[in-house]
Amino acid sequence: KNQVEQSPQSLIILEGKNCTLQCNYTVSPFSNLRWYKQDTGRGPVSLTIMTFSENTKSNGRYTATLDADTKQSSLHITASQLSDSASYICVVTRLSGAGSYQLTFGKGTKLSVIP
Amino acid sequence: DVKVTQSSRYLVKRTGEKVFLECVQDMDHENMFWYRQDPGLGLRLIYFSYDVKMKEKGDIPEGYSVSREKKERFSLILESASTNQTSMYLCASRTSGYEQYFGPGTRLTVT
Numbered sequence: 001k002n003q004v005e006q007s008p009q010s011l012i013i014l015e016g017k018n019c020t021l022q023c024n025y026t027v028s029p030f031s032n033l034r035w036y037k038q039d040t041g042r043g044p045v046s047l048t049i050m051t052f053s054e055n056t057k058s059n060g061r062y063t064a065t066l067d068a069d070t071k072q073s074s075l076h077i078t079a080s081q082l083s084d085s086a087s088y089i090c091v092v093t094r095l096s097g098a099g100s101y102q103l104t105f106g107k108g109t110k111l112s113v114i115p
Numbered sequence: 116d117v118k119v120t121q122s123s124r125y126l127v128k129r130t131g132e133k134v135f136l137e138c139v140q141d142m143d144h145e146n147m148f149w150y151r152q153d154p155g156l157g158l159r160l161i162y163f164s165y166d167v168k169m170k171e172k173g174d175i176p177e178g179y180s181v182s183r184e185k186k187e188r189f190s191l192i193l194e195s196a197s198t199n200q201t202s203m204y205l206c207a208s209r210t211s212g213y214e215q216y217f218g219p220g221t222r223l224t225v226t
Contacts, residue, residue: 108157
């Protein structure tokens with residue numbers, strides 16, 4: 001069964017600290033993995049997209065890693081800011097029949113950054 | 116910049132009413148999607164469309180229908196709204212490649 005599991009479910013950190021969010025998946029065949037940031041009451045916005053051959057990808061203070069062998073990804077946030085408070089959603093894409101893509105969503109990690 | 120817009124940010128409807136949620140994208144994307152998002156359940160796919168006048172059921176299509184008469188517009192229809200359809204509804208569009216762009220969402224409350 002194609003699944004994406006994220007941990008922790010929620011996280012509270014102090015402003016300025018670093019944190020790491022985890023994503024484990026069983027989706028196959030793997031096409032790519034994305035991390036989205038979703039502010040409260042808003043639609044998700046893409047942070048990074050990683051294909052099979054990419055191990056690390058950065059977007060400012062966000063760094064995503066991918067281990068395709070163990071089917072694990074992480075999102076590391078450096079020097080957190082209050083504006084990082086949001087839900088972070090891991091999405092894994094697989095190539096289904098006839099060249100179409102199917103997305104499997106994790107349930108997200110809710111991050112709260114406090115002063 | 117890709118833009119996906121949704122007709123309403125907040126909507127309150129009564130049980131039994133017919134509800135239309137509109138989504139428009141301005142990047143000529145072939146693929147469009149409707150999701151609902153509920154606490155603890157994440158995003159769940161309701162319907163999607165790969166082309167004009169084409170529609171496919173997602174994981175939870177019951178109680179919903181869709182319409183895609185033009186490439187840029189994808190509508191979600193609740194024929195007879197029920198309280199268990201109170202949710203955040205998200206529209207998305209995508210080319211045949213990787214990136215999927217989401218709209219701002221419509222928070223629908225059915226009373």
